[in-house]
Amino acid sequence: MLRMNYSARRSSLASQLPPKSIAIIMNPGPAHKTGDQDYDYRPHSNMLYLCGMDEPGAVAVIASAEQEIRFRLFVLPRDPERERWVGPRYGCEGARDIFGADEAFDIAELQKVLTDIVFPMDNVYFDFSQSKEISPMLFEIVESLRHRGRRASEGPRNFCDIRDILGEMRRVKDADEIEVMKRAAQVSAEGFMDVQKMLKPGVGEWQVEATLKHGFRSRGAIGESFASICAGGEHATTLHYAANRDILKDGDLILIDAGAEVDYYAGDISRTYPVNGRFSPAQKEIYALVLKAQKEAIAECIVGNHLRHPHERACAVLAEGLEKLGIISHEERETFKKELRNDYYFHGTSHYLGIDTHDVGCGYHRGDDAPAELVSGVVITVEPGLYFPSDNLNVPEKYRGIGVRIEDDVLITNEGPVVLTSSLPKEIEDIEA
Numbered sequence: 001m002l003r004m005n006y007s008a009r010r011s012s013l014a015s016q017l018p019p020k021s022i023a024i025i026m027n028p029g030p031a032h033k034t035g036d037q038d039y040d041y042r043p044h045s046n047m048l049y050l051c052g053m054d055e056p057g058a059v060a061v062i063a064s065a066e067q068e069i070r071f072r073l074f075v076l077p078r079d080p081e082r083e084r085w086v087g088p089r090y091g092c093e094g095a096r097d098i099f100g101a102d103e104a105f106d107i108a109e110l111q112k113v114l115t116d117i118v119f120p121m122d123n124v125y126f127d128f129s130q131s132k133e134i135s136p137m138l139f140e141i142v143e144s145l146r147h148r149g150r151r152a153s154e155g156p157r158n159f160c161d162i163r164d165i166l167g168e169m170r171r172v173k174d175a176d177e178i179e180v181m182k183r184a185a186q187v188s189a190e191g192f193m194d195v196q197k198m199l200k201p202g203v204g205e206w207q208v209e210a211t212l213k214h215g216f217r218s219r220g221a222i223g224e225s226f227a228s229i230c231a232g233g234e235h236a237t238t239l240h241y242a243a244n245r246d247i248l249k250d251g252d253l254i255l256i257d258a259g260a261e262v263d264y265y266a267g268d269i270s271r272t273y274p275v276n277g278r279f280s281p282a283q284k285e286i287y288a289l290v291l292k293a294q295k296e297a298i299a300e301c302i303v304g305n306h307l308r309h310p311h312e313r314a315c316a317v318l319a320e321g322l323e324k325l326g327i328i329s330h331e332e333r334e335t336f337k338k339e340l341r342n343d344y345y346f347h348g349t350s351h352y353l354g355i356d357t358h359d360v361g362c363g364y365h366r367g368d369d370a371p372a373e374l375v376s377g378v379v380i381t382v383e384p385g386l387y388f389p390s391d392n393l394n395v396p397e398k399y400r401g402i403g404v405r406i407e408d409d410v411l412i413t414n415e416g417p418v419v420l421t422s423s424l425p426k427e428i429e430d431i432e433a
């Protein structure tokens with residue numbers, strides 16, 4: 001199992017909490033699928049980031065910096081009978097020895113022990129997206145504390161959302177994370193290279209999906225970081241087409257958006273290939289335009305810029321190109337540049353990438369409209385596209401049914417953008433070779 005510098009991350013969190021605060025980090029329980037089967041287990045991203053703890057239901061309690069006991073873990077107890085069936089558990093001993101907990105407890109004691117921990121606190125932080133699991137117990141604890149003493153005034157008064165702090169921490173990757181993300185990008189790229197070798201008319205979209213899955217998993221990935229999109233022909237104009245059940249046709253393009261999850265970090269790549277190996281003239285025009293927009297957007301991925309900058313650049317390039325191709329009028333071009341959305345490009349150009357594919361990190365600083373700047377260590381995607389539905393009669397006929405997206409993963413550094421997925425070709429000559 002991968003080990004990172006979790007204690008440094010916990011210290012950083014502890015120092016950002018006000019005095020007399022604790023943060024509760026929780027792994028979800030297993031999710032039931034059917035019969036006696038569960039879905040593949042995925043630990044919570046905050047838990048992976050702060051502890052690397054991957055066991056279902058585990059709870060971490062991290063205290064603010066002035067407190068003596070900083071890190072407590074609640075875990076499943078050892079159980080030889082159960083472990084014979086489902087494999088070894090860490091137990092309280094593992095929680096201390098492997099994960100470095102100052103104190104470890106049986107998860108069954110959570111409410112009782114947490115009541116004592118919470119008693120002298122002012123603030124309790126947790127991820128509000130998990131409030132269904134956490135808040136009923138917390139409100140019960142806090143209410144019981146109000147009645148514990150005679151003056152009914154004990155216990156914390158504030159529940160705070162930890163996502164503001166952890167979002168900014170996770171947005172900026174440390175050296176350990178950048179190493180893993182380079183591997184996730186490379187494994188993702190190699191999966192796409194496998195696909196390039198098997199693409200031809202008559203191949204099923206599901207076979208492309210299977211090739212990606214095999215390519216990722218056989219290179220050591222956990223699997224896909226999200227459901228692979230293998231969209232032949234007009235399916236490419238559906239943004240999140242993931243049915244992958246049609247046969248690829250001669251003369252069509254296939255838009256593939258997929259990525260490998262390596263040690264719980266996501267790769268995320270899009271490429272658009274001609275099924276028969278050669279772009280038609282109309283396909284080539286659209287592809288070349290999206291590629292130009294993508295390259296110019298990547299050049300905007302520099303320290304001090306903001307997520308909005310690559311998007312604005314991509315939109316400006318696309319708008320100019322669409323006018324040249326006679327797809328939009330001069331007036332429409334001006335609107336496109338102002339509103340940064342139009343009928344043919346209706347999604348953003350970039351998102352943060354990390355433990356989650358659409359990773360956390362505020363686009364704006366809290367409390368004002370000042371954008372969060374791109375700083376060294378931030379990883380984002382750059383993925384402009386153009387989509388022309390076949391039933392849109394405003395589009396010249398030769399372009400109808402074409403959908404193109406090109407996406408790479410970009411690390412921001414003080415020396416400029418580093419494309420982590422650069423080993424995967426995207427030039428027209430390389431794709432047709």
Ligand SMILES: [Mn+2]
Nearest residue numbers: 268381383407
């Ligand atoms: Mn993406």
